[in-house]
Amino acid sequence: MTTQDVAVAIPCRRRWPGLAALLLGEAMNLLDATVVQVAAPAVHADLGGPVSDVQWFGAAYTLPFAVLLITGGRLGDIAGRRRMFVLGVTVFTVASMACALAPAPGLLIAFRAVQGAAAALMIPQTIGLIKAMFSGEETGKALGSIGPVMGLAAVCGPVVGGVLTHADLFGSSWRSAFLVNVPVAALVLALARNLPENRAPHRPPLDWRGTALAALGTGLLVYPLIDGNLRQLPPVHWLLLGAGLLVLAGFAWHQRHTSRPLLEPSLFTHRGFPAALVTSTAFFAVTNGLTVVVVLQLQLDAGTGVLASGLSLLPWSAGLAVASWWSGSRLVRRHGRRVMPYGLGLLLAGLLAAVIAYRTTTPGHYPVALPPALALVGLGAGLFTPAFFTLALRPLRPHEVGSAAGLLNAVQQLGATLGVAVLGSAYLAGTGPGAPQGACWVAVGLLAVAWAASVRVGEEERA
Structure with missing residues (x-):
C-alpha cells in the first residue's frame, strides 16, 4: 500500500x-x-542596543523563513510531511522559549532566526497533508478554511501583541509575546497525532548549494539596508550590496546549469510569472514595512503605549480580513484581473491619507486621522491579494503549481524582510514629524513598482 493510500x-x-x-x-x-512587530519597541527599551535592532527582531525571522521555504517543502516530500511538520513545531516551540528568556538583543535575534527556520519546515507541509487527508469536495472545503483562519490571525495579532505586553503578566512584559506560543504549540503537537505520514512518490532533488547561495545573497542585501543610514551608506555597505547582487546572480546562473535546481525552470517560460515575483516582492515590502513604521511612530514619537499601537492597527487588519473574503468569494470570479488595480488604488489612497494624517498632527501627539487611513490600506490589500495569487497561478501547468506557490510564498517573505529594512531605515533616518511621511513616500514608490509589474500578471490568460 502506498503512502497516499494510507493517507486517504x-x-x-x-x-x-x-x-x-x-x-x-x-x-x-x-x-x-x-x-x-507590535512588541518590538518595548523589547528594545528593555534590552537596549541600537534602534536598528527593532527591525532585526522581525527581519531575523522572515529572512530564513523566506530562503528555506522551498527546501522545507522538499524535505517534507523526501522525509515525510508529518515528520517535518512535527519537527518544525517542536523547534519553533523551543526557540520561542529561548526568545522569551533572551538576556540580550543579539541572542534574541539569533533565536528569532531559529524560529524562522523552524517555520520554514512547518508551513510548506500544510497543503500536501490536506490533500493527503481529504478527497473530492472535502478537499476544497479544507483548503478554503486556510483563508479565514489567516484573516482571523491577522486581525488578532496586533491586539494580542498589545494586550500581552501591556498586561505585563507576572512581570513578563514583552516576553509573554513569545511564551504564548508554548501552549498553542502543545495543542498543535497533541492534535498532530491525527496526521498521516505522507511523502512524494518520487524523491525530489535537494539543492543545498542553491539554498546557500540564496541565503548568502539575500543576507548581504538586507544587512546594510537595516544597519546603515539610507541617506549616507558607508562604502563598506555599498560593497556588501554589490556582493549580494553578485551572489544572487550566481544563484540564477546555478539554477540554469544545475541538474537538480531548487526552482522549476519551466516557470520562467511563462511571460507573467517573473512579473508576479516582482509584484509580490514590492507589494509585501509595502505592507510589512508600513506596519513597522506605524508602530515605531506611535511608540517612539507619539508616546502611545504598546496596547494603543496594537489597537491602532486593528482597522487595517479588519479591512484586510473583510476585503480578502469579499474579493476571493465574489469579485475575482466576476471581474478577474480588474480587481488588482482597484486594490492597489485603494492602498495608494490609504498611503496618501497616512501622509496627510502625519502632516496634520502636532509632533508628540497621536495622529487621529491615521486609523481610517490604515483601514483603506487594509481594504486595498485585501482586494488585491486573492486576485493576484489566483491570476499568478492560473496559467501554470499542474506540475508547476507546487513549486510556483512555494516560490511566491518565499518572495513574499523576502519582500517583507526588504520592506522592514527599507521603510524602517527610511523612517529612522528621517528627523522630526517628516520621518513617517518620508517612509510613506518610499512606500508609494514601491507600490508603483508593484503596479507596473502587475500589469503583466495573467497575460497568458488574456492571450
Whole structure:
C-alpha cells in the first residue's frame, strides 16, 4: 500500500483534528510575526542596543523563513510531511522559549532566526497533508478554511501583541509575546497525532548549494539596508550590496546549469510569472514595512503605549480580513484581473491619507486621522491579494503549481524582510514629524513598482 493510500484511508474522525493542527500551525506563524512587530519597541527599551535592532527582531525571522521555504517543502516530500511538520513545531516551540528568556538583543535575534527556520519546515507541509487527508469536495472545503483562519490571525495579532505586553503578566512584559506560543504549540503537537505520514512518490532533488547561495545573497542585501543610514551608506555597505547582487546572480546562473535546481525552470517560460515575483516582492515590502513604521511612530514619537499601537492597527487588519473574503468569494470570479488595480488604488489612497494624517498632527501627539487611513490600506490589500495569487497561478501547468506557490510564498517573505529594512531605515533616518511621511513616500514608490509589474500578471490568460 502506498503512502497516499494510507493517507486517504485514515478514519474521518481523525481528519478534522489533523486539519485543526495544520490551521493552528499556520495561525501560530502569522501571530508570532504580528505580535512581535507590535512588541518590538518595548523589547528594545528593555534590552537596549541600537534602534536598528527593532527591525532585526522581525527581519531575523522572515529572512530564513523566506530562503528555506522551498527546501522545507522538499524535505517534507523526501522525509515525510508529518515528520517535518512535527519537527518544525517542536523547534519553533523551543526557540520561542529561548526568545522569551533572551538576556540580550543579539541572542534574541539569533533565536528569532531559529524560529524562522523552524517555520520554514512547518508551513510548506500544510497543503500536501490536506490533500493527503481529504478527497473530492472535502478537499476544497479544507483548503478554503486556510483563508479565514489567516484573516482571523491577522486581525488578532496586533491586539494580542498589545494586550500581552501591556498586561505585563507576572512581570513578563514583552516576553509573554513569545511564551504564548508554548501552549498553542502543545495543542498543535497533541492534535498532530491525527496526521498521516505522507511523502512524494518520487524523491525530489535537494539543492543545498542553491539554498546557500540564496541565503548568502539575500543576507548581504538586507544587512546594510537595516544597519546603515539610507541617506549616507558607508562604502563598506555599498560593497556588501554589490556582493549580494553578485551572489544572487550566481544563484540564477546555478539554477540554469544545475541538474537538480531548487526552482522549476519551466516557470520562467511563462511571460507573467517573473512579473508576479516582482509584484509580490514590492507589494509585501509595502505592507510589512508600513506596519513597522506605524508602530515605531506611535511608540517612539507619539508616546502611545504598546496596547494603543496594537489597537491602532486593528482597522487595517479588519479591512484586510473583510476585503480578502469579499474579493476571493465574489469579485475575482466576476471581474478577474480588474480587481488588482482597484486594490492597489485603494492602498495608494490609504498611503496618501497616512501622509496627510502625519502632516496634520502636532509632533508628540497621536495622529487621529491615521486609523481610517490604515483601514483603506487594509481594504486595498485585501482586494488585491486573492486576485493576484489566483491570476499568478492560473496559467501554470499542474506540475508547476507546487513549486510556483512555494516560490511566491518565499518572495513574499523576502519582500517583507526588504520592506522592514527599507521603510524602517527610511523612517529612522528621517528627523522630526517628516520621518513617517518620508517612509510613506518610499512606500508609494514601491507600490508603483508593484503596479507596473502587475500589469503583466495573467497575460497568458488574456492571450
